[in-house]
Amino acid sequence: MSAIEAPTQLSPATAAWRAWLDEHGPKLFLFAKNQTRTHEDAQDVLQDAIVKLVDKIRAGEFVGGQDAWHPYLYTTIRRLAIDLSRKDDRRKRREDHVSEDVQIDQLEAFHPWFDSEESDDETRGQLESALKTLPEKFSSVIIMKIWGDRTFAEIGEALEISQNTAASRYRYGLEALKRELASARKRGDLSI
Amino acid sequence: MSKIPTIAEQKLADLQPNKLDEDFMSRLLASTDGSLTELTDAERQFETSLCKFSPPKLSSSFDSTLIDILNNTPFHVDEKIVLFHKSTSRASAAPSKFRRFNIAAAAAVALLGSLAAWITPTPNKETVVIVPERIIQQPSPITTQTPSSFAPAGFKRSLSGTRDEGVIWNPSNRPHRVMRFTYMERVTMKNEKGELIQVEQPRVEYVVIPEKLD
Missing domain, CATH: 1.10.10.10 (Winged helix-like DNA-binding domain superfamily/Winged helix DNA-binding domain)
Known part of the structure; x- marks a missing residue:
């Protein structure tokens, strides 16, 4: 399959998910960045939130339609970010990372929010x-x-x-x- | 000794809590009348100025990772419309409509064929006329009859029902709404003696209309 043919062969659901992700992914990712300390943490949190949503949809356990996805995702991103932050805090207490924040700031400069x-x-x-x-x-x-x-x-x-x-x-x-x-x-x- | 707490209490009781500042007072009042959630013009203006900045698109690698996760997950457009993937649910869901169409078409063709055979002259062979189950007007008793004695005398079609079957996707990924129309067709046949036979049969049509989805 050539790269040019690929988009036309997307299933309706995949095409719809891609369009949905194009529109809402950046907004959710911005919120995830706001809730976490690093770009990578934000990616992990958004990915995990989407996995949770998908698992619920596949299992037929998700109550509500597309309108309910956003509240669910925002809430899940926030909760996952809090969990991650607690883990990080525990880890930081065990380890001595004096220069970590400086390194994070330097790395984050490569990932602008806007x-x-x-x-x-x-x-x-x-x-x-x-x-x-x-x-x-x-x-x-x-x-x-x-x-x-x-x-x-x-x-x-x-x-x-x-x-x-x-x-x-x-x-x-x-x-x-x-x-x-x-x-x-x-x-x-x-x-x- | 016993008076000390009393004196302390008195002094404390003389202290008065600060009055609420104007901003906080306004906020409390606004929360009671529901206007707290309404923005002022200045706030709207500042909000609009911030809107010109937008978060960047997801990186292609992260985007691909998320698409992989979402793969094989049905997409709920709304309460009625759910998009499926070609390889799984859609493959079994969409053809069912066509299967029903095929069955209906085959049944209609079979019925028309039998009707044609029934009214086609076959002089050298006597044919037993099978009276269909749905007879509106009972003709005089017929046991054996030559088909040539009956000829079509009337035809009537009436719409008996419509149903929205939902949205399907054609191979080029364009959404189409499938409408099911059920008709009742009535054929009247008459022989030389003026005897009537009326045959009713349902007829189903599927109409596929291009659909626009927001």
């Missing part, structure tokens, strides 16, 4: 840095709302908080983000 025009690269960097600086409880709501297209109710469900709390965190998060970006905006470095 696409941007070349002229906006500095803005993108500032935004990514500001988001990483925010407390996770704020940044996760912002990421789910803006780039995940989730409602406050859905965010609340995934993070196990009320929609009012989600809305409050979103507001505080936006304010904090504005403050983080304020100096750059004053310098004229940012276009937002």
